[in-house]
Amino acid sequence: MDEVLWAVGRASGVVALLLLTVSLWLGIVTRSGRPLPGMPRFSVTLLHRNVSLLAVVFLVLHIGTLLLDSYAKLTLTDVLVPFLGAHLPFWLGLGTVAVDLLIAVTVTALLRRRLGVRVFKAVHWLSYALWPIALAHSIGDGTDGTSGWMLVLAGASVLFVLVAVLWRVSAWFLETAGARRSDAEPSRRA
Template sequence: MQGRLMTPAELDQALWALGRGAGITALVLLTVAVATGIVTRSGRPLGPWPRFGVSELHRTAALLGTALVGIHLLTLLADPHAQLRLVDFVVPFLGVYRPFWLGLGTLAVDLLAAVVVTSVLRHRLGPRPFRLVHWAAYGLWPIALIHGLGNGTDSGRPWLLAVAALCTCAVAGSVAWRVRRDFVEYDQVRARTTR
């Protein structure tokens, strides 16, 4: 039996599904990257997992999430129903379809690009500029989350809201872990102020 070619309508549907799936999976992986980045900075062990393992998970999730954002963008660019232009990936709020929600996605991509570039050039830039730009991830993540909830044909669906809630809980939990009283940097600040 020979395979048949996809019809244009089937191809459009496949591009939409791949683009949306890549975007949602990217959000989950970037949530893991943000949460593990916050937890790693806490200076405390995370149960039985060594700190270097959590750091490696952070880097791997960030790399895979970034790759999936690229797939998300390329498949939606190829999808004729998405009506995206190259400028829509760089300049926020110019899109034809839901310009506000698309613009948030563009803003998240711009921030992601800044974080990726400084991560690649980390050893040339030094720790201070790297850390300053890397803080953009704290803005990138909620912007990407809101973009995912507001854009696309499945926004408002219970399964997507459940994914968003789990992602939010993961980041909120890591922030709660970080701001606890026994955070290492707080101990160092307390030691300096009591001298």
């Protein structure tokens, strides 16, 4: 049974990381104001929310199976308090920090209407810290973290997110371009 728990724990961690990567990418795309080809903007927003919630499900599966696995020997303290773990405390602590950030982002997203847009956006910016911390945890603490396939997967994830961020801060970013046009119009009239 422990072998199954160990395998499910490892696999669910990788799937959670991939879903967090896609979620971050979709969040960047959603914020751009442009739809994906063939999808209206509201569909991208719904997809972002659903992928994010699915990432939470796989993260709960990841933590739950490793808590039950006698080989991993993960404790509730390891999950709740960063950097106190017996095995690789720094890397495990990064996972704990990522979970804490994900809880904050998820709770504020679910309570968005009650908390208001300002609080939601302020906390949601933590996603930009959450993702690289989770990635570092995967590489540093994961059994397969330094294997070739995992490093390729991590590198592809980084590239995927960097391209989206570069696109977002570029001149072709819709909101930036719109702001530039608005700023330029009064000077043309004068």
